[in-house]
Structures are given as C-alpha cells and as structure tokens.
Amino acid sequence: MTDLSLAASGADPAIAGARAPHRRWLRRTALRLAVYGVPALLILVPLATFLVYSFWTTVDGRVVQSFTLANYVDFLAKPVYRGVFTGTLWLASIVATTSLIFGYIIAYLVWRLEGRLRYFLLLLSVIPLAMNYIVKIYAMRNILGYNGSLNWLLVHAGLIEAPSKLFIFNQTAVMITMAVIYLPYAILPIFLSLERVSPSLLAASADLGGRPGQTFRNVVLPLSLPGSIVGALFVMVLALGDYLTPQMVGGNQGFTFGRAIWSQFGMAFNWPFGAALAVVLLLSVVLIILVAAAISRHARVK
Amino acid sequence: MHRRDFMTGVTAGLAGLLLSSATLPATAAPKELRVLTWEGYADEPWVKAFEAKTGAKVKITYTGSVDEIFAKMTASKGEDFDVIAIETSSYKRLTQEKLIQPVDLTKVPNAKNLLPAFREVSAIVFDGKPYAVPFAWGSIPLIYDKKAFPQPPASWSVLWDDKYKGRIIAMDDANNAIVTTALLLGYKDPFNLTDAQFAEIKAKLLDQKRYVSTYYAGFDDGVSIFAQGGVDLMMSMGEPQAPMLQKKGVDVGLTIPKEGAIGWIDCWAISAGARDPALALAFIDFMLEKQVGTYISEKTGYGNTTNADANAAIGLTYADKLVFLQAPENFARRIDLWNEIKATPVE
CATH class of the missing domain: 3.40.190.10 (Periplasmic binding protein-like II)
Known part of the structure; x- marks a missing residue:
C-alpha cells in the first residue's frame, strides 16, 4: 500500500521535483520488480520445476536427477497414454464445438435485444461463472442421475417406466455436463465479438435491400465468427485440462489425460513421468492459444 | 504504516526472535517432540496426557497425503520430525531412503498390548528389525x-x-x-x-x-x-x-468376502533424524495404551491394535482375514x- 501511494504521489511534479531522481528510480524499480517479479516467481518457477522434473527419472521409488528423454519416449511408446491423449483432445474439441454453437445462439439472441434487458440477460448467462465448479458437477449429476430430476420428469410424464441410466456415467453425460459448465466462457467472447459489429453496417445492408437472413449470413456471421472461434478455443483449453468432470459423470468411459497425469503422483511416486505428461498437455494448450491468437490477428487485419 | 517504521518493526522482531532462541536453551526449555501425522491420530486428550507424563512439548504437523510426508521427510533427511504415522506399504521406500530408524521393542513395554494380528506384520520388518509399531487399521471391504x-x-x-x-x-x-x-x-x-x-x-x-x-x-x-x-x-x-x-x-x-480383503495399517515410526529417540519411543509406547486404542476406534471408526473389545464394538472383528498392504x-x-x-x- 505504501509503495502504491508513494508511486502515485511521485507522479505529481510539484512533489517529485523536491526529491532526488535516483530515489524515485529506485522506488519505481522496486515497484516494477514486485509487480512483475512476484507473478513470475509464483508461475514461472513452478512451471520450470516440472519441466526439469520431466527430464529426470525414478529408480526404485527414488528420483534420479540425470537428464533423460525416457519419459517422453515412454509417452510415445505406450499406446495407453497416446490413446488417452488423442481421446481427450477429441473430447475437448467436441465440447468446444458444442459451446460454439450453443454459445453463439445464446449470445446472438441476447445481442439482438434492446436496452437494459440485454445486459441483464448477459449477466444472467454468466452468473454460473461465480459458482464453484465442483458444485456444478454435483448439480449436473443430480439432474442426470439415476434418481435425478430428468428421470423423475420422464417417469412422471409416462415416457419411460423406470429410471434410465442412459443420461449418466457415459460419454454423453460428459459432453452435456462439460458443455453446460463451459458455456458461459463461450458466451462472453462471442457476445463481445457481436458487439463489435458496427450497427451502421447492419443499416447499410438493410438499405441495400438485404433481408435479415442475408444480413446475418453476409455481414454478422463473417464479422463475428473469428472472435467466436477464439472463444471456442478458450473453452477447448479449459476442457482439455478438466479431468474431474469426466471422472465424476463419465462412468467407466470417463478416463482422460488429466487423470492419467494425476495417477503418476501420490503412491505411484512417478513425478518425472507425470511431469512429462503435464508438459505434453501444456504444449498442446500453448499450441491452441497460438492458433487462437493467429485467428484474432487475422480477423483484425481484415 | 510508513516503510521505515515497518522496517524498524521487522528488525526489532527479528532481534527479538534471535534473542529468544538464544536464551531458550539457557532456561532449560521443555523437550519437544515433533510429530508428523494424519488428522485424528494425535488428538488433544492423549497428547495432553503424554505431555503431562513426560514434561515434553508435542508439536503436531498434520499431513494430507503420502506424497507430502515423503516430501517433508526427504527435504531434511527426517531432521524436521521425530515421529511419523504412515501406512505399511510405504516402509520399503522409507527404509530404502534411510528416513526412519528401527524401533527397539524392548523399550516399548506396551508392545505387549498389541493384538495377535499385529504382532508380526512383515511389511514393516527389514533385515529382521521392526521399523514401526502398528496403531490403526482398516480394510477395503x-x-x-x-x-x-x-x-x-x-x-x-x-x-x-x-x-x-x-x-x-x-x-x-x-x-x-x-x-x-x-x-x-x-x-x-x-x-x-x-x-x-x-x-x-x-x-x-x-x-x-x-x-x-x-x-x-x-x-x-x-x-x-x-x-x-x-x-x-x-x-x-x-x-x-x-x-x-x-x-x-x-x-x-x-x-469381507471369503477370499479375504486388503487391509491397511497406519504405524508409528521414528524418523532417522529424531532429536530425542528415547522421547520418540516413549510417545510410541504411550500410543499403545489401551485407552488410546479405544478412543481411536470410537472416534474415527477405524480399528485399533490394542483393544479387541473396542474393535468388536464397531464391527471390526476381521483383522485376521485381511492381507495387509506391502x-x-x-x-x-x-x-x-x-x-x-x-x-x-x-x-
């Protein structure tokens, strides 16, 4: 607190002039060091640690600190981990696509509204972000579960005779739950990219005789799509690292890469291999973010 | 608060700390026993009783995972703790990394309280020497x-x-x-x-x-x-x-089906870097008092290794049908x- 207030007052020329410039420089450097240094220390150091770990190995339950690529070779050589990795990538891209489609529809409908209602509904659609993620999974399990509300509804409506297990503990459940949990993350960026479409362009399209459908196809969609895809990629990154949702609603099909990483820790004590798997995951996340960055740069040039 | 005031405060505090730590040995501080354990294994009633009996001070560090125990133990070759509680299958690694020392059972008179099923647990014996004393158990039923x-x-x-x-x-x-x-x-x-x-x-x-x-x-x-x-x-x-x-x-x-089931036993062990092994032994001996075992079963719902009646009261009568983890x-x-x-x- 002291630092911030001093820095702020230092900007005032009347006071700054009275002080030795090198002290001000010192203070600024200290402030900068704190602002950049602390996050760097707390984020980069742990990352570097597991990167280093991934090149070590374990022998008889002991970590051997000599450089080796064995863990990465293992990842490529063991079909289990390769398979789970591609399976998880596939799952994440399906979740991203679903979020893109539904997120777009919702964001579009909200965007079309006028005045206060628009932002009120936008707020409503992102409120789930404030909820604990585990609570949301449990909530979804209560809806989809054997004695869940969905089954209760279907049984009471006379559509099925006994509760069905079709909605829980399978891939469908994973996709529904993940799509619901990550939808708000897609809605926000999609809404923002729709907001950036200038109203004058819509008016011009209408003036030139474009029907609403044509305006949407030829003006709104092309302008808002890059931003929306970036939103979907963001969802994909989140889904890629999420192993809890598949574990909790996916039943015997809920095994994902995150859980494979998890399994190398604890009693297994295979931190180096776990770290290598984590590096693989991190690299794919970085790759996705790079793609997203390229898309948004491309869109901006246009 | 002004920064200079803050710095003076910190300096004063540090000086105070240094002073107090310097004077501690001189005033014959009570002996300290540092325990690394799971929640529920070192509860107040018997820790207080142990402190009253020995005049030592017990400092408890709770742990949430086996990983954490190993991390904490390896960080200082066991010098930060005197006694730890951990499950049988970890002992191979603990002895391999020389993080614990053998327990001299002749100095643990209460070892006679151990129920038969826990007298010869092979997972905690290395080179013919016991490295731990069974304390609480359960199964995978x-x-x-x-x-x-x-x-x-x-x-x-x-x-x-x-x-x-x-x-x-x-x-x-x-x-x-x-x-x-x-x-x-x-x-x-x-x-x-x-x-x-x-x-x-x-x-x-x-x-x-x-x-x-x-x-x-x-x-x-x-x-x-x-x-x-x-x-x-x-x-x-x-x-x-x-x-x-x-x-x-x-x-x-x-x-417990007829083929048997997995059993686990959390045992007390003495760290290789224990400051006062005699005090550590006294603590382990105290943990084998029947009242402690009774309390463990009543409070946690897990089996104890000294009081068969307390085990029976919560239905844990099948220790002999279990295959203890190695x-x-x-x-x-x-x-x-x-x-x-x-x-x-x-x-």
Whole structure:
C-alpha cells in the first residue's frame, strides 16, 4: 500500500521535483520488480520445476536427477497414454464445438435485444461463472442421475417406466455436463465479438435491400465468427485440462489425460513421468492459444 | 504504516526472535517432540496426557497425503520430525531412503498390548528389525445394498455377476483393484506378481469393466453415487463409507468376502533424524495404551491394535482375514495396467 501511494504521489511534479531522481528510480524499480517479479516467481518457477522434473527419472521409488528423454519416449511408446491423449483432445474439441454453437445462439439472441434487458440477460448467462465448479458437477449429476430430476420428469410424464441410466456415467453425460459448465466462457467472447459489429453496417445492408437472413449470413456471421472461434478455443483449453468432470459423470468411459497425469503422483511416486505428461498437455494448450491468437490477428487485419 | 517504521518493526522482531532462541536453551526449555501425522491420530486428550507424563512439548504437523510426508521427510533427511504415522506399504521406500530408524521393542513395554494380528506384520520388518509399531487399521471391504442381498455376498466374484451388471461401482485405485483381483484369483503373493499373473489380472479387470457403472474418485464421491440409487455393490474405500451411507438412508451391509480383503495399517515410526529417540519411543509406547486404542476406534471408526473389545464394538472383528498392504514389485507397472484398463473401451 505504501509503495502504491508513494508511486502515485511521485507522479505529481510539484512533489517529485523536491526529491532526488535516483530515489524515485529506485522506488519505481522496486515497484516494477514486485509487480512483475512476484507473478513470475509464483508461475514461472513452478512451471520450470516440472519441466526439469520431466527430464529426470525414478529408480526404485527414488528420483534420479540425470537428464533423460525416457519419459517422453515412454509417452510415445505406450499406446495407453497416446490413446488417452488423442481421446481427450477429441473430447475437448467436441465440447468446444458444442459451446460454439450453443454459445453463439445464446449470445446472438441476447445481442439482438434492446436496452437494459440485454445486459441483464448477459449477466444472467454468466452468473454460473461465480459458482464453484465442483458444485456444478454435483448439480449436473443430480439432474442426470439415476434418481435425478430428468428421470423423475420422464417417469412422471409416462415416457419411460423406470429410471434410465442412459443420461449418466457415459460419454454423453460428459459432453452435456462439460458443455453446460463451459458455456458461459463461450458466451462472453462471442457476445463481445457481436458487439463489435458496427450497427451502421447492419443499416447499410438493410438499405441495400438485404433481408435479415442475408444480413446475418453476409455481414454478422463473417464479422463475428473469428472472435467466436477464439472463444471456442478458450473453452477447448479449459476442457482439455478438466479431468474431474469426466471422472465424476463419465462412468467407466470417463478416463482422460488429466487423470492419467494425476495417477503418476501420490503412491505411484512417478513425478518425472507425470511431469512429462503435464508438459505434453501444456504444449498442446500453448499450441491452441497460438492458433487462437493467429485467428484474432487475422480477423483484425481484415 | 510508513516503510521505515515497518522496517524498524521487522528488525526489532527479528532481534527479538534471535534473542529468544538464544536464551531458550539457557532456561532449560521443555523437550519437544515433533510429530508428523494424519488428522485424528494425535488428538488433544492423549497428547495432553503424554505431555503431562513426560514434561515434553508435542508439536503436531498434520499431513494430507503420502506424497507430502515423503516430501517433508526427504527435504531434511527426517531432521524436521521425530515421529511419523504412515501406512505399511510405504516402509520399503522409507527404509530404502534411510528416513526412519528401527524401533527397539524392548523399550516399548506396551508392545505387549498389541493384538495377535499385529504382532508380526512383515511389511514393516527389514533385515529382521521392526521399523514401526502398528496403531490403526482398516480394510477395503465389499459394501452391498441389503435390499439386493438379504445375505452378504460370499465372494468377490459377485463383481463379475451378470445379475448386477451396471449396478456396481469400484474405487479408482490401481493397487487396490489389482490386489483385490489377485486375492480373488487365489494368488499367494499379491504384491509380487509374475508376468502371467499380470496378464490374467488384466483380462479379469477388463472383463469386470463391463459390469462397473463407474470408478469413483474418493470417499464422498462413492457415497454420493451409491446414495443416488441404481447401485447394489461397491468395492469400497474403507469402513466409514458404510455408516455414511446409512446416514443417507441407504441400508447397506459390509462384508469381507471369503477370499479375504486388503487391509491397511497406519504405524508409528521414528524418523532417522529424531532429536530425542528415547522421547520418540516413549510417545510410541504411550500410543499403545489401551485407552488410546479405544478412543481411536470410537472416534474415527477405524480399528485399533490394542483393544479387541473396542474393535468388536464397531464391527471390526476381521483383522485376521485381511492381507495387509506391502510395497508392490513395481508400482509404475500397476499404474500403467490400471490406466490401460480405464482407457480401453468395452462394449
């Protein structure tokens, strides 16, 4: 607190002039060091640690600190981990696509509204972000579960005779739950990219005789799509690292890469291999973010 | 607060600390025993009693995982702690890394209180020397819905029964799944499996996957899924899940099938870097008082190793039917096998 207030007052020329410039420089450097240094220390150091770990190995339950690529070779050589990795990538891209489609529809409908209602509904659609993620999974399990509300509804409506297990503990459940949990993350960026479409362009399209459908196809969609895809990629990154949702609603099909990483820790004590798997995951996340960055740069040039 | 004031404050504080630590030995500070343990294993009543008896001060550090225990112990070669509590299968690694020292049982008079099942636990004996003293135990039992089973299922093979397909849940744990299957298959040593046995267990567990609705992740997760309905059987994570389910209104029973079940024992061990091994021994001796064992069973619902009546009162009468965990031949191989099973699609 002291630092911030001093820095702020230092900007005032009347006071700054009275002080030795090198002290001000010192203070600024200290402030900068704190602002950049602390996050760097707390984020980069742990990352570097597991990167280093991934090149070590374990022998008889002991970590051997000599450089080796064995863990990465293992990842490529063991079909289990390769398979789970591609399976998880596939799952994440399906979740991203679903979020893109539904997120777009919702964001579009909200965007079309006028005045206060628009932002009120936008707020409503992102409120789930404030909820604990585990609570949301449990909530979804209560809806989809054997004695869940969905089954209760279907049984009471006379559509099925006994509760069905079709909605829980399978891939469908994973996709529904993940799509619901990550939808708000897609809605926000999609809404923002729709907001950036200038109203004058819509008016011009209408003036030139474009029907609403044509305006949407030829003006709104092309302008808002890059931003929306970036939103979907963001969802994909989140889904890629999420192993809890598949574990909790996916039943015997809920095994994902995150859980494979998890399994190398604890009693297994295979931190180096776990770290290598984590590096693989991190690299794919970085790759996705790079793609997203390229898309948004491309869109901006246009 | 101004920065200079702050700095003066810090300096003064540091000086104070230095001073106090410098004067501590001079004033003959009470001996300190540093305990690294799980929540519930060093509760106030008997820690206070121990302090009163010995005049020592007990400093307890709670841990949440085996990883954490190893991290804390290896960080200082055990110098930061005098006594730790950990489960039997970790002792191979602890002794390999020389983090603990043997326990001289002649200096633990209360060792005579140990129930027969806990007098010769091979997992904690290395080179003929005991390295720990059993304290609390439990099992990986089968929990069943009494509506579906008027009589408890006799064998683990019920987890491969067509009748209960999709109505079974199992815990997501490589070693427990593999050892329990090895018990069902009648293997003599479930902790040192041959290649052929590995292959057979893999086939068996893959076959079981068709019957398992889900692999649950933890105590509460298992209870919550079971209580949601549609489940008749659960390879459980431990005894406390049964009363938890009862509380949720599910009438469940708990059984140790005829093939036996996994047992675990948390034991007290003395760190290699213990400052005062005699005090550590005194603490371990105190933990083997029958009242402590009684309290453990009444409070945590786990078995104790000294009072058979307290065990019987909570239904833990089957210690002799359990196969206590040992360090397996190759943990990484077991993890890979389990991951492979979870990754293989069935039907």
